[in-house]
Each structure stands twice: as structure tokens, then as C-alpha cells.
Amino acid sequence: xAGVTQTPKxxxxxxxxxxxxxxxxxxxxxxxxxxxxxxxxxxxxxxYSASEGTTDKGxxxxxxxxxxxxxxxxxxxxxxxxxxxxxxxxxxxxxxxxNEQFFGPGTRLTVL
Amino acid sequence: AQSVTQLDSHVSVSExxxxxxxxxxxxxxxxxxxxxxxxxxxxxxxxxxxxxxATLVKGINGFEAEFKKSETSFHLTKPxxxxxxxxxxxxxxxxxxxxxxKSTFGDGTTLTVKP
Numbered sequence: 001x002a003g004v005t006q007t008p009k010x011x012x013x014x015x016x017x018x019x020x021x022x023x024x025x026x027x028x029x030x031x032x033x034x035x036x037x038x039x040x041x042x043x044x045x046x047x048y049s050a051s052e053g054t055t056d057k058g059x060x061x062x063x064x065x066x067x068x069x070x071x072x073x074x075x076x077x078x079x080x081x082x083x084x085x086x087x088x089x090x091x092x093x094x095x096x097x098x099n100e101q102f103f104g105p106g107t108r109l110t111v112l
Numbered sequence: 113a114q115s116v117t118q119l120d121s122h123v124s125v126s127e128x129x130x131x132x133x134x135x136x137x138x139x140x141x142x143x144x145x146x147x148x149x150x151x152x153x154x155x156x157x158x159x160x161x162x163x164x165x166a167t168l169v170k171g172i173n174g175f176e177a178e179f180k181k182s183e184t185s186f187h188l189t190k191p192x193x194x195x196x197x198x199x200x201x202x203x204x205x206x207x208x209x210x211x212x213x214k215s216t217f218g219d220g221t222t223l224t225v226k227p
Contacts (some may be wrong), residue, residue, distance in 0.1 A: 085118075099144070
């Protein structure tokens, strides 16, 4: 039982490049989330998926897209990376929206 | 609308002394409240949660928190700090209203434990 896994752990991009962050959970959770964490700002919600087949914008969705591929997997795509997207990205999942979330180890992304 | 305010960005205590991390929330509906801990370069781990059962909630590693509706607070306490408690702590609110499905995180409190 691996919990929530994220790939890659580290990534360096140049401005304008694209990439996809992968997230998978093996706990049969319905809801999945993508956050970014910047110093002094806590975690901010980018997108979430309350259940398979649905996605909704969070607090800071601009510049990102998501895909809920199936119940296990929820990917985050940066189409044209910008230095402002330098951050640590966390994926999380939970049984339902009002329960505790389980977090992945994070992806540290630097955009030059 | 829901929001959460962590009243102290940094708290410093000596090992063996009590810990108090303060959190106030705002919610139009019955909220669920959580405290998470994040050690350096790690993911977030749940310390404890309140989901409308007992107002005094006990968590892992000796931490507890009390839900006070009249004060809209959910402060985190521990009787005796340990060096391993040094970390970042986040208070989180989630309600069943228009923000259903979303959680709001506080900005975090950095706990330093001095020997």
C-alpha cells in the first residue's frame, strides 16, 4: 500500500516548456487535489476532482490543466511554464471531501 | 465562505515546555477542522481532526486541539515539547457549503524547539 505517489520528485524547466506531473493513489479514494506551496503562503489549491470524471478549479488554476484519468490517477499539466510556477507541488486524496487528505511527497519544480 | 487564520507565523519554545499554536476559522456551515504537520522537505501528515463529534480532539504524538464554536477557534496544544516537534504546522478548514469539496489552508506556523 504505497498511499499517494508523485512523479517526478524534482524537475527543472525552461520558460515555455511543457510538462505533466503525475499522481496516483491506491486507497480507492474518490477525491483528489493538486496544491502548490510557496514560502509563507501555505498550500493553495490549483484544481481538484471530487470524483472520477469531474474536475473543478481551485484558488490558482491559471496556467494549469488537469486530467482525472481514472479513479487512481490525477495529472497536472503545465502547457507553457513560467518562472512564477516555480514551486513545490503536492497531490492529495481523500475518501470524500470532508475527511482528512493524504498527501504525496511533493514535486519540486524550478522554471528558469 | 470559509477561511482560516493562524495567528502566529513563528512560535519558539524550550524543550519540555507547553506548546500553543493558535487557529481561528470562519465558516458558514458546520466545518471540519484539521491540523497537519510538515517536517522539512517532507509531505504533510495529519495530526488530528474535528468532524462534529467530541470538541476535544486527541491526535498523534501527544497533540490535542479543542473546537470552540463560540470563539471560532481550534488551537493546537501539547503539554511538553520535544525536539522532534520542530516543524511547520497547518490549520485547515473544510465545510459543506459553497466551498464543498475544497479545503482552505492557513499560512502555517513554524515551531522552533530550543534545547
